[in-house]
Amino acid sequence: MLLETKKVIKEKLICYHCGEDCPDDEIAIGEKLFCCNGCKTVYELLDANDLCTYYTIDEAPGVKQKNDIKKNFDFLDDTELKERLIDFTDGKITTITFSIPQTHCSSCIWILENLSKMNPGVIHSEANFLKKIVSIKFDENETTLKQIVELLDSIGYEPDLNLAEKEKEKSAIINKKLWYKLGVAGFAAGNIMLFSFPEYLSINDLDIDNLKSAFSYLNILFALPVFFYSASEYFISAYKGLKKKIVNVDVPISIGVIVLFLRSLYEIFTQTGVGYLDSMTALVFFLIVGRMFQNKTYAALNFDRNYKSYFPIAVTILKNKIETTKPVEKLNVGDRIIIKNAELIPADSILINGSAFIDYSFVTGESNPIEKENGDMIYAGGRQVGGAIEVETIKEVSQSYLTQLWNSKAFDKDEESNIDAFVNVVSKYFTFVIIVIATVAGLYWFSTDTKLAFNAFTAVLIIACPCALALSTPFTLGNTLRIFGKNKFYVKSTHVIEKLASISSIVFDKTGTLTETGSATVNYEGDELTEKEKQLIKSLVRNSSHPLSKNIYNLFDVKEITTIENYEEKAGLGIKAIIDGTQIQIGSKVYVNKDEESDEINLSTKVYLSINNVQKGFFKVNNTYRPELKKVITSLTNYYKLSILSGDNNSEQKQLTNYFPEKTKMLFKQTPYNKLTYVENLKKENEKVLMIGDGLNDAGALSASNVGISIAEDVNNFSPACDGILYANSFQYLNNFINFSRISRKIILISFVISFIYNIIGLSFAVQGTLSPVISAILMPLSSISVVVFTTLATNIFAKKKGLL
Amino acid sequence: MSVIFLLIAFSSFVAIMFLAAYLWAVKSGQYDDNYTPSVRILFDNELVKKKTEPEKNKK
Numbered sequence: 001m002l003l004e005t006k007k008v009i010k011e012k013l014i015c016y017h018c019g020e021d022c023p024d025d026e027i028a029i030g031e032k033l034f035c036c037n038g039c040k041t042v043y044e045l046l047d048a049n050d051l052c053t054y055y056t057i058d059e060a061p062g063v064k065q066k067n068d069i070k071k072n073f074d075f076l077d078d079t080e081l082k083e084r085l086i087d088f089t090d091g092k093i094t095t096i097t098f099s100i101p102q103t104h105c106s107s108c109i110w111i112l113e114n115l116s117k118m119n120p121g122v123i124h125s126e127a128n129f130l131k132k133i134v135s136i137k138f139d140e141n142e143t144t145l146k147q148i149v150e151l152l153d154s155i156g157y158e159p160d161l162n163l164a165e166k167e168k169e170k171s172a173i174i175n176k177k178l179w180y181k182l183g184v185a186g187f188a189a190g191n192i193m194l195f196s197f198p199e200y201l202s203i204n205d206l207d208i209d210n211l212k213s214a215f216s217y218l219n220i221l222f223a224l225p226v227f228f229y230s231a232s233e234y235f236i237s238a239y240k241g242l243k244k245k246i247v248n249v250d251v252p253i254s255i256g257v258i259v260l261f262l263r264s265l266y267e268i269f270t271q272t273g274v275g276y277l278d279s280m281t282a283l284v285f286f287l288i289v290g291r292m293f294q295n296k297t298y299a300a301l302n303f304d305r306n307y308k309s310y311f312p313i314a315v316t317i318l319k320n321k322i323e324t325t326k327p328v329e330k331l332n333v334g335d336r337i338i339i340k341n342a343e344l345i346p347a348d349s350i351l352i353n354g355s356a357f358i359d360y361s362f363v364t365g366e367s368n369p370i371e372k373e374n375g376d377m378i379y380a381g382g383r384q385v386g387g388a389i390e391v392e393t394i395k396e397v398s399q400s401y402l403t404q405l406w407n408s409k410a411f412d413k414d415e416e417s418n419i420d421a422f423v424n425v426v427s428k429y430f431t432f433v434i435i436v437i438a439t440v441a442g443l444y445w446f447s448t449d450t451k452l453a454f455n456a457f458t459a460v461l462i463i464a465c466p467c468a469l470a471l472s473t474p475f476t477l478g479n480t481l482r483i484f485g486k487n488k489f490y491v492k493s494t495h496v497i498e499k500l501a502s503i504s505s506i507v508f509d510k511t512g513t514l515t516e517t518g519s520a521t522v523n524y525e526g527d528e529l530t531e532k533e534k535q536l537i538k539s540l541v542r543n544s545s546h547p548l549s550k551n552i553y554n555l556f557d558v559k560e561i562t563t564i565e566n567y568e569e570k571a572g573l574g575i576k577a578i579i580d581g582t583q584i585q586i587g588s589k590v591y592v593n594k595d596e597e598s599d600e601i602n603l604s605t606k607v608y609l610s611i612n613n614v615q616k617g618f619f620k621v622n623n624t625y626r627p628e629l630k631k632v633i634t635s636l637t638n639y640y641k642l643s644i645l646s647g648d649n650n651s652e653q654k655q656l657t658n659y660f661p662e663k664t665k666m667l668f669k670q671t672p673y674n675k676l677t678y679v680e681n682l683k684k685e686n687e688k689v690l691m692i693g694d695g696l697n698d699a700g701a702l703s704a705s706n707v708g709i710s711i712a713e714d715v716n717n718f719s720p721a722c723d724g725i726l727y728a729n730s731f732q733y734l735n736n737f738i739n740f741s742r743i744s745r746k747i748i749l750i751s752f753v754i755s756f757i758y759n760i761i762g763l764s765f766a767v768q769g770t771l772s773p774v775i776s777a778i779l780m781p782l783s784s785i786s787v788v789v790f791t792t793l794a795t796n797i798f799a800k801k802k803g804l805l
Numbered sequence: 806m807s808v809i810f811l812l813i814a815f816s817s818f819v820a821i822m823f824l825a826a827y828l829w830a831v832k833s834g835q836y837d838d839n840y841t842p843s844v845r846i847l848f849d850n851e852l853v854k855k856k857t858e859p860e861k862n863k864k
Contacts, residue, residue, distance in 0.1 A: 211809065
């Protein structure tokens with residue numbers, strides 16, 4: 001096993017720690033190669049603690065160390081903040097649950113559960129792979145929360161520290177309750193069925209008759225917890241619905257269950273029959289199974305994140321020239337903050353010191369980092385690229401330009417309302433028709449035989465109980481949800497699939513959604529450049545830390561670099577220098593051409609070049625569009641109204657027209673608020689809107705739309721609140737997903753028909769007053785099972801046809 | 806025939822015990838994580854090996 005690993009390493013130069021390609025074999029310990037010093041450090045740390053089993057459970061299990069900068073976790077010494085993060089403490093022993101998004105293999109579980117070897121203060125640590133969390137119990141006297149977090153960070157498992165995530169536990173409790181209810185209902189259904197066997201076999205014997213009545217009373221005993229506990233939420237939901245004057249599917253179910261129970265009690269106590277308790281308990285059992293099936297959730301994903309989970313929970317502030325940390329919530333206007341490389345600006349502020357390149361791509365949709373000068377305003381949510389800067393806040397976190405978006409009422413969504421769910425529309429008419437049939441049958445027999453009238457009336461309500469109807473939706477959509485999940489499209493709940501089936505308009509964000517993140521390509525247009533000139537350009541841009549310079553630097557494949565003289569950099573405009581007696585300038589049109597009239601004052605997506613004051617041409621920064629974009633858009637063109645909302649300028653408009661049809665609406669320089677209103681206006685025109693975005697700037701639009709899908713390069717990364725998370729590589733299947741949700745709706749419709757056929761057969765017995773418990777006990781489970789089998793088969797067959805399985 | 810009643814009482818008691826065992830299992834969190842324990846069970850063996858194997862490896 002180990003020998004094989006080494007061979008692979010030799011041939012391909014793969015990092016022993018993280019499995020990524022190594023540029024060369026310079027960083028190595030013995031025969032083990034590493035791609036970077038970060039990975040090597042982690043290996044050394046694990047080796048020193050005798051924890052190298054980590055590398056034998058899975059090959060190259062490590063997480064690539066993205067940056068060497070050690071994060072500052074001083075804020076974890078803040079008692080108040082600490083108290084909100086931990087689960088429990090008695091002053092000595094503390095337990096805390098961390099979310100570790102990097103968890104991805106068996107080795108991860110192993111290392112997370114062996115933390116005590118590296119930090120003796122850790123008493124016990126237990127990982128949950130599916131939820132990607134680790135619970136740690138530690139001794140306050142021997143170690144601190146900060147030390148544990150630093151340890152996790154140093155081995156590549158930086159916890160996602162977040163105050164907002166604590167609420168998740170609520171849904172876990174609800175889930176547990178469902179397991180209890182399922183157990184009780186299943187237990188009762190099985191036993192009651194056994195006790196009902198003499199009745200099914202119609203054995204008539206004096207001794208047996210004695211037993212039968214004993215069994216009946218036992219059945220009541222078993223059915224009581226099912227009626228009062230397991231079925232309770234259907235009664236509650238029906239009551240709540242009726243209160244709002246909505247007849248949801250739980251209304252006919254509740255009527256059915258109640259009538260079943262009461263009639264059974266009546267028959268048993270008057271000794272006129274054995275009742276239908278077997279049907280009732282089995283019915284409740286099936287319903288709960290359906291509900292469990294529908295409730296499949298992606299425990300490791302979070303669909304409700306707002307800006308708070310994107311922002312850091314603490315920042316470094318400068319007070320009296322001393323660096324301290326402060327929780328973001330307590331940040332005041334006028335605080336001086338130190339923002340280091342790759343850190344976020346937590347509140348709108350003014351740049352005091354340092355050279356700032358702010359990457360706003362996630363916030364406003366602008367694809368290139370923007371250079372700021374001292375005194376410039378920096379909006380919250382931007383990410384600093386480069387050295388440390390000092391800023392002074394001018395607004396509170398919640399009142400900043402971006403975070404104000406969350407004050408919009410689009411975020412005050414009610415609890416998931418499923419009034420528009422298809423099954424509830426059907427059940428409204430269904431309930432009405434059933435009550436009419438029951439009454440008519442009752443009245444018809446009333447004149448001749450009151451007992452028969454009572455029998456017929458209750459039998460109709462019993463047999464019409466729409467168990468199969470109630471099961472078709474959860475099973476179809478539950479299957480669809482799983483099929484989507486296999487294709488890395490994770491939806492929040494099954495309601496989303498129903499909504500997705502009825503959309504009529506699709507709105508795209510540009511940056512990060514249509515384009516690939518972090519892979520801009522630079523093209524040169526203009527006079528041909530000699531090798532010598534290329535060398536000059538490369539030598540010049542090497543001195544600038546501007547991101548565009550780095551892009552140009554990577555463009556030319558020239559090895560030799562010459563020394564330069566008289567280097568001059570004008571922030572936000574360009575750079576120039578004299579190299580080997582040649583003057584060379586790179587920058588904005590104004591800077592390079594002294595062209596005062598140009599509207600491109602600042603560096604935009606075009607970077608001009610002049611050598612010895614002769615303009616040679618320009619470098620154009622292009623976004624790379626997703627490779628399958630053309631195909632995806634063509635498949636959508638004829639069916640949906642398409643629009644693009646971009647936070648960027650319109651320099652890409654021409655490019656976009658290559659992909660999109662003419663009638664596509666394209667809006668540029670859209671603020672987050674603009675996007676929100678655009679979606680709301682579309683909805684006012686009775687469009688069902690599907691919004692696809694990726695950043696915080698789309699959060700408002702995602703929330704306002706009927707279905708908001710967020711695209712993620714890595715599903716564990718931050719994604720704004722949405723209905724579904726689509727893995728970037730699966731973007732090409734977008735049309736398949738929408739089509740398949742339509743197919744699901746058709747499958748539900750067909751299974752409704754199947755369940756109605758069973759209902760009609762049952763009703764034909766019921767209206768005559770001849771529905772025996774045996775027929776009921778056969779018919780009801782049979783209809784449920786055939787619906788479950790049909791929906792499962794149908795969804796899988798169609799998924800295969802659509803290439804989703 | 807009356808022995809049947811005894812048997813029924815006994816079988817119901819056994820069934821209720823199983824239900825109680827199930828409810829306890831749910832309550833104690835055995836249904837919370839149905840993946841990690843399947844991996845964890847394999848670790849103990851590895852732990853013993855660990856003492857020897859990496860050492861050999863270095864030499």
